[in-house]
Amino acid sequence: MTGDLAEDYGRLIVQGADQPGIVSRVSTVLVEQGANIVSLDQSTSDPTGGRFFQRTVFHLPGLSVRLDELDQAIEEKLVDGLGLTYRLVEAKRHKRVAILVSKADHCLLDLLWRQRRGELRMSIPMVISNHPDLGDDVRRFGIPFFHVPVEKDGKAAAEKEHLNLLKGNVDLLVLARYMQIISGGFLDELGVPVINIHHSFLPAFMGAGPYQRAKERGVKLVGATAHYVTEDLDEGPIIEQDVIRVSHRESARELQRRGADVERLVLSRAVSWHCDDRVVRDGNSTVVF
Amino acid sequence: MTGDLAEDYGRLIVQGADQPGIVSRVSTVLVEQGANIVSLDQSTSDPTGGRFFQRTVFHLPGLSVRLDELDQAIEEKLVDGLGLTYRLVEAKRHKRVAILVSKADHCLLDLLWRQRRGELRMSIPMVISNHPDLGDDVRRFGIPFFHVPVEKDGKAAAEKEHLNLLKGNVDLLVLARYMQIISGGFLDELGVPVINIHHSFLPAFMGAGPYQRAKERGVKLVGATAHYVTEDLDEGPIIEQDVIRVSHRESARELQRRGADVERLVLSRAVSWHCDDRVVRDGNSTVVF
Amino acid sequence: MTGDLAEDYGRLIVQGADQPGIVSRVSTVLVEQGANIVSLDQSTSDPTGGRFFQRTVFHLPGLSVRLDELDQAIEEKLVDGLGLTYRLVEAKRHKRVAILVSKADHCLLDLLWRQRRGELRMSIPMVISNHPDLGDDVRRFGIPFFHVPVEKDGKAAAEKEHLNLLKGNVDLLVLARYMQIISGGFLDELGVPVINIHHSFLPAFMGAGPYQRAKERGVKLVGATAHYVTEDLDEGPIIEQDVIRVSHRESARELQRRGADVERLVLSRAVSWHCDDRVVRDGNSTVVF
Amino acid sequence: MTGDLAEDYGRLIVQGADQPGIVSRVSTVLVEQGANIVSLDQSTSDPTGGRFFQRTVFHLPGLSVRLDELDQAIEEKLVDGLGLTYRLVEAKRHKRVAILVSKADHCLLDLLWRQRRGELRMSIPMVISNHPDLGDDVRRFGIPFFHVPVEKDGKAAAEKEHLNLLKGNVDLLVLARYMQIISGGFLDELGVPVINIHHSFLPAFMGAGPYQRAKERGVKLVGATAHYVTEDLDEGPIIEQDVIRVSHRESARELQRRGADVERLVLSRAVSWHCDDRVVRDGNSTVVF
Incomplete structure (x- = not known):
């Protein structure tokens, strides 16, 4: 809970209808963009047909300048691809x-x-x-x-x-x-x-x-x-x-x-x-x- | 809380309208009858015009045979005299x-x-x-x-x-x-x-x-x-x-x-x-x- | 716990070796001096041969000027008579x-x-x-x-x-x-x-x-x-x-x-x-x- | 916490030295084997140079018969590849x-x-x-x-x-x-x-x-x-x-x-x-x- 404070740390909060493979795909978007996942919490309201929630803290060098690009990649993969909603936050922006x-x-x-x-x-x-x-x-x-x-x-x-x-x-x-x-x-x-x-x-x-x-x-x-x-x-x-x-x-x-x-x-x-x-x-x- | 279990221990629970001197008078009834007060808890809902509550645990040798007499003394002093209500209980009667x-x-x-x-x-x-x-x-x-x-x-x-x-x-x-x-x-x-x-x-x-x-x-x-x-x-x-x-x-x-x-x-x-x-x-x- | 704040309220804390009749005698000292007991908490470490503790809050008109007299009465009855120790406190003295x-x-x-x-x-x-x-x-x-x-x-x-x-x-x-x-x-x-x-x-x-x-x-x-x-x-x-x-x-x-x-x-x-x-x-x- | 009880549910507990990309890689092993991740909890003792812990509950049709194969895949990717240790458990085995x-x-x-x-x-x-x-x-x-x-x-x-x-x-x-x-x-x-x-x-x-x-x-x-x-x-x-x-x-x-x-x-x-x-x-x- 503490490493997510300095420069280059971000948080990605994802939620939506649960579906197979979703944790892996959310993680993959970040990794493909060069981010290192620092912590990941996930929860499902119900194992069958429930709602899915994930909070991921990641480290990505140069996050401030790469934010738009990352945002776009996430939108493509998670919103267009999986129908999820998300929030992407720079940790340093209080x-x-x-x-x-x-x-x-x-x-x-x-x-x-x-x-x-x-x-x-x-x-x-x-x-x-x-x-x-x-x-x-x-x-x-x-x-x-x-x-x-x-x-x-x-x-x-x-x-x-x-x-x-x-x-x-x-x-x-x-x-x-x-x-x-x-x-x-x-x-x-x-x-x-x-x-x-x-x-x-x-x-x-x-x-x-x-x-x-x-x-x-x-x-x-x-x-x-x-x-x-x-x-x-x-x-x-x-x-x-x-x-x-x-x-x-x-x-x-x-x-x-x-x-x-x-x-x-x-x-x-x-x-x-x-x-x-x-x-x-x-x-x-x-x-x- | 523990001494009140054996033979000869009793509990007196008194409640009613608060009034001056009441704690002392409740205690005195017991002492006059030869009882030793083991513990006494008292509470008043409001210091002026409130309701009065007292729980007294006492030891009185031969309590079982003297219960009626004690009961009568309490009734006289507390009910007739002060308008209180009370419960008198032998601790050994589960x-x-x-x-x-x-x-x-x-x-x-x-x-x-x-x-x-x-x-x-x-x-x-x-x-x-x-x-x-x-x-x-x-x-x-x-x-x-x-x-x-x-x-x-x-x-x-x-x-x-x-x-x-x-x-x-x-x-x-x-x-x-x-x-x-x-x-x-x-x-x-x-x-x-x-x-x-x-x-x-x-x-x-x-x-x-x-x-x-x-x-x-x-x-x-x-x-x-x-x-x-x-x-x-x-x-x-x-x-x-x-x-x-x-x-x-x-x-x-x-x-x-x-x-x-x-x-x-x-x-x-x-x-x-x-x-x-x-x-x-x-x-x-x-x-x- | 609240009525003990204004003028004329006092607290008497008594402790010492437990002995028969002690609650009643502590209360009586106060009542004899014209005090009205507002609340009384008492505890004994052990019903036989234990240590006795009592906290009494009382109301006594003109407490400030009568404090010495009250103190002397308590000393006589409780210390000299029963070997107890006590603290007598005016509630208004913070x-x-x-x-x-x-x-x-x-x-x-x-x-x-x-x-x-x-x-x-x-x-x-x-x-x-x-x-x-x-x-x-x-x-x-x-x-x-x-x-x-x-x-x-x-x-x-x-x-x-x-x-x-x-x-x-x-x-x-x-x-x-x-x-x-x-x-x-x-x-x-x-x-x-x-x-x-x-x-x-x-x-x-x-x-x-x-x-x-x-x-x-x-x-x-x-x-x-x-x-x-x-x-x-x-x-x-x-x-x-x-x-x-x-x-x-x-x-x-x-x-x-x-x-x-x-x-x-x-x-x-x-x-x-x-x-x-x-x-x-x-x-x-x-x-x- | 409840979906992981019936037939075909498994748990994978992984721990070891933290390193970039590790959450994603653990998830990927499971997904490659056809498992659907039901819940995932992850923790790191310290964001830099800490120890890594992950508990994953997954659903894999035919888990009992595919356990050895899965075990081997995990060993290859996580132990040989990343130096992690793990426990793989069928939820139905109490x-x-x-x-x-x-x-x-x-x-x-x-x-x-x-x-x-x-x-x-x-x-x-x-x-x-x-x-x-x-x-x-x-x-x-x-x-x-x-x-x-x-x-x-x-x-x-x-x-x-x-x-x-x-x-x-x-x-x-x-x-x-x-x-x-x-x-x-x-x-x-x-x-x-x-x-x-x-x-x-x-x-x-x-x-x-x-x-x-x-x-x-x-x-x-x-x-x-x-x-x-x-x-x-x-x-x-x-x-x-x-x-x-x-x-x-x-x-x-x-x-x-x-x-x-x-x-x-x-x-x-x-x-x-x-x-x-x-x-x-x-x-x-x-x-x-």
Whole structure:
């Protein structure tokens, strides 16, 4: 998972209907172009008539200048020949990740701090919030912060402003405890993946006060789920989940704090894996290599 | 947790509206009767105007013969004086636990093994099933097995037969993957607590094929929840929960196996804690001491 | 766990040789002084001849002015009468916690963030480091930072300077990945508890490169242990531990990152519990209420 | 993980020094022989100069009769050509697994029960014990049980008897809480892998009474480690590990019970993975696909 960072490393993500000989043919395309396969993960949803997924990391001297040529060869062999779809990525091109927050700082700070430490292979061109509170924290990391208030009945206007800021400038949008609903139109318009984090009780305890209601049911675990956002806001494909034990000794507020600890861990893992192209969407599910 | 097993040990479980001086007064009743408090766990749902819970294990020489007298003293001081409710239990009187199963054997066998190994402080007077399949397994442990088929439209008749077998003979009924719905009337009539185990996705993936549907959503954790059964079958107070990590590599069937591993652990913990009077119901929640 | 924060709340921690009637007598001292017991946790190492531990949170109007009187009553009844030892604490007096770090920032920042968010009931009068690197990060939180280099053969001098800074000014010292060995003399001289965090392989993989060596053994879990520091540096009473799953896919460096995630969670829990007087030392073990 | 069970499915495990083009060449050997690759997992210990591991599941009509031919082709291309080593396995040939136990039944029963349920793709030709206690339990599953007492100074004699029973008859030996030390000579002589399970404190709390000593240190997690046995008995390559949380409330005996719950889960996973050829040894480490 580490050799794929420097110059001349690439990633090829392939998916489609499974068929005989496909692993070998995907590998062969790369080898014919002079690439050396560094790592290969493959998965099939079902051995007969299933869907096929492959993530290949390769080394190809002069990759930057040879990218177009490689892309063309892959298209010919895999798309025209086998009906597959693919993504071809230079590892050194970090994804541009914008973060949308409200007032809670735990997920945001965790991402900013990991980014500064060099744990995340991404850049953060901006943080947007419907509240001004976290501006100082963000700017201290040298990252632009934009305050876009969401007035009552002003969601459409706010989304328009979001799009003005984001379109063309980002490869991924992360909702790091952004407490506003995102419209389907916004998702379409934006055109890049959006990752969200929420507590893991859903669909139980939907709406306000989930931790209080969880406590009233006597739950013994609190957790978090990171997922891609689809039109059904909290129902998109799950990327990562985790939980932590709690007991009757913890108040609802303490449950929420424990939940926050899980949220930041789960979100940062999900973002990190996405940025390394380790997550492949499969309908409403995911393959996480 | 261990000293409370032999002769002369008792447990006093007290609950009610919180009020000043209550811990001290509960303790004093026992001490006045000559009991030595071995362990005391106390919890309050809210420091102001909350509900109060206390589990006390005590040693009182000649407990068996002095039980009535002690009971009367407690009733006077705690019920009449403070409006509390209580349970007074001799530790040496093991609870009588019947098990209701269908075809899946994992939860049943786990309980039988642990019982034989001396891990559970209970007796098992009978196992009842709507299928004959597990009869041999059960009888090998020297435990009676009753086959009560549930015909289409025959649920009422089956429940009547269950009641004939159970009433007066058991202190707890465990649904160890019993795949029939229990009626509210049955619960009322039976008059003892009922513990159930189910997969922990609920209320997600309700109904048939939960693991297949969980897989289609890309879940990364599977788990189980043990709870007291109320009229809202799967919505009763939670006693214990746990989870295990899974990935896209596991098939839906493998998810189910992993889930079964969690189910038997979670159910056996819940049953064990109930038998030690460590679980106190608080509305639709629980305190687990 | 939450009601014990405001004015007039106190905590009484009692420990000593177990004996009949002790819970009741400890409670009675408080009640006689007009205190209302809010919560009570009690534990005995062994029902016969064991050690006794009790943590009581109480409410006593005018606690601040009545503290001496209460203290005297407790001393009379519990120390003189029963040979117990105790700690009496006003909940509103936050502990003063100094942090000692080297270059790694993850544990430090986690504590600073939580402190700012109001999660930890403590003040942080200073951070000391043998490296200047983290000074800016610390001062941004409005907390003094002192750089005390440790020269070769200069450990004694550095410890003297540490003592000058710390003595009388702190109630707890936290080693948040401080990579220098602490002398027994320093511990004695300092006179307040010291909490350390280390990876949880110990005593395996002692010394340099633990994650590389763990990888060479194929470990599937990495974790962290927070403990009180004794003369045997990494062998003191454990306060908290946790782990996270890893696989052959993670490089040694990635294992270390995962380990860091666990370290900061475990350390912050241990510090939080200590500050709430929930941890009682029992020889080389702990009771964590 | 599931498609590889029926007729005509095979597994090819390859390992050796990493080198350019190797994934493609391994795949090509199979494809040239008419095999369809069903799944492929690959791992490299280090992208430059590391060790290479690949597990490939394939479908080849008439595999049983074409096995020799395939084997020869692989040997030519991979061993002679690339200096790799490999294992070629027909999925339908279940491994023969003998189990060695003492008196504790939890790991044994878990394996026997999973085997009966069809969870483990293996056969169990025999169970051997140095005590007669578990004979009835084993024979009920229709499995031969041999009692081989180990007298004082009689270890050599017992090992000889073990070898008489085992040699040529088994593909794997599982020590399911076998409380005797195995000699290096026995391992050499036996010539098949041996899997052991032990509590996960090691190297802490080595020897007798580990749970009592863990309790005295205040541990908050108990766990288990399954590993291949080497001459350094408890130091061999780790296959699987897991833990469970505990607190001061649990007695040393209860810690041991919790530990037993983890042991049987961890051992059964390790055995299951080994039988599916998902575990590859890499020096004193493992790759678990």
